[in-house]
Amino acid sequence: xxxxxxxxxxxxxxxxxxxxxxxxxxxxxxxxxxxxxxxxxxxxxxxxxxxxxxxxxxxxxxxxxxxxxxxxxxxxxxxxxxxxxxxxxxxxxxxxxxxxxxxxxxxxxxxxxxxxxxxxxxxxxxxxxxxxxxxxxxxxxxxxxxxxxxxxxxx
Amino acid sequence: xxxxxxxxxxxxxxxxxxxxxxxxxxxxxxxxxxxxxxxxxxxxxxxxxxxxxxxxxxxxxxxxxxxxxxxxxxxxxxxxxxxxxxxxxxxxxxxxxxxxxxxxxxx
Numbered sequence: 001x002x003x004x005x006x007x008x009x010x011x012x013x014x015x016x017x018x019x020x021x022x023x024x025x026x027x028x029x030x031x032x033x034x035x036x037x038x039x040x041x042x043x044x045x046x047x048x049x050x051x052x053x054x055x056x057x058x059x060x061x062x063x064x065x066x067x068x069x070x071x072x073x074x075x076x077x078x079x080x081x082x083x084x085x086x087x088x089x090x091x092x093x094x095x096x097x098x099x100x101x102x103x104x105x106x107x108x109x110x111x112x113x114x115x116x117x118x119x120x121x122x123x124x125x126x127x128x129x130x131x132x133x134x135x136x137x138x139x140x141x142x143x144x145x146x147x148x149x150x151x152x153x154x155x
Numbered sequence: 156x157x158x159x160x161x162x163x164x165x166x167x168x169x170x171x172x173x174x175x176x177x178x179x180x181x182x183x184x185x186x187x188x189x190x191x192x193x194x195x196x197x198x199x200x201x202x203x204x205x206x207x208x209x210x211x212x213x214x215x216x217x218x219x220x221x222x223x224x225x226x227x228x229x230x231x232x233x234x235x236x237x238x239x240x241x242x243x244x245x246x247x248x249x250x251x252x253x254x255x256x257x258x259x260x261x262x
Contacts, residue, residue, distance in 0.1 A: 005245035007237060011167035020248045028255040038258075042251040116248075135239040 009132060014125045016132070018118040026108040029116060030083045033104070045071065052080050058088065075099070090120075097131065098123040162229065165209045170194065171202050175211060175225060182215065182224035 009016035022029050032038050036047040039060075048059040054077060062071035072093030079087035086104040091097075103119040122128040166172055170192065177188055189199040203223060206212040210229045215222045 003241055003245040005241055005248055007241045007244070009237060018244055020244070022248070022252050022255075024252060024255050028258060029251075031258070032251045032255050038251075038254060041254050042247055044247075044250075132237055132240050135243045138239075 009128070012125055014123065014128050015119065015121045016128060018120070019115065021109060021113060021115045023112070024114055025112055026083055026106060026114040029114045030106050033086060034082070045073075049074075051077070053077060054080055056080065075102075098127060100127075100131075162209045162211060165205055165211060168202070170199075171206055174199075174202055174206060175230070178212065178223050178225050182222040184220050184222055188223065 005018065005020045007016060007018055032042060034052055036050045039050065040047050043060065045060040045062040048061050050056075050058050056077045057074065058077065059074040060072070061069055064070050073090060074093065075089040075091055077086065077088045079085055084106055086102075086106075088102050088104075089099050090102050091099040100123070101121040103117075103121075105117045105119075107115050107117075109115050120128075122131065166175070173192070174188060177183065177191055185196075185200060185203060188203070189196045192199055203212065207214060207223075210226050212223050213226045215224060
């Protein structure tokens with residue numbers, strides 16, 4: 001099936017653009033970024049802090065079933081214009097990656113559809129490519145782990 | 156100087172991308188490839204060498220001529236590496252869409 005999400009990452013550049021058209025009115029799309037309980041559901045992480053205003057901070061945290069924090073991310077809002085725009089920084093905790101800058105633009109297409117354009121700027125080309133490859137590497141790791149599980153059951 | 160050849164670096168160059176497009180349909184000799192560019196023949200040779208080093212192109216001896224053709228397997232790898240990242244965001248956005256379609260405002 002064709003993915004509705006498009007990624008434009010030109011070679012040799014230190015930024016990328018993610019675009020997605022939603023089968024949702026603009027207000028509902030924006031609400032998904034505004035309300036902590038909803039963010040938790042679709043991001044699959046716990047929202048520790050979400051201060052929806054200029055200079056407000058945000059913080060996400062994901063724990064494994066034993067309560068160990070496995071993912072942590074945080075940042076600050078530089079712009080928070082309801083139904084239009086969010087400018088924020090994004091930084092992963094306990095990871096050797098420099099902070100990234102994100103511009104999120106929300107626009108209506110029709111009464112029932114809307115579009116999100118996410119422009120992410122990284123410190124360097126190398127860092128962008130590294131971040132792009134993270135899910136790719138995780139996918140390989142997961143495949144390895146699954147393989148290991150299967151193999152260990154055979155013993 | 157022994158530069159590490161990175162496929163992404165290789166396809167960052169417009170001439171090299173054009174070469175890949177040229178040989179995508181059928182294998183060609185270096186001369187035939189060079190004929191498509193205004194740049195000097197040695198420059199085109201250098202580009203071919205880089206594409207071979209990173210395995211995007213393969214050589215094949217046919218009589219006295221060397222033909223260049225695309226390495227489809229490697230090309231697919233390049234096209235695919237961004238897919239898991241795209242898939243990750245697509246999954247998130249699909250979830251967002253599904254949640255918001257059922258959204259009932261709190262009183």
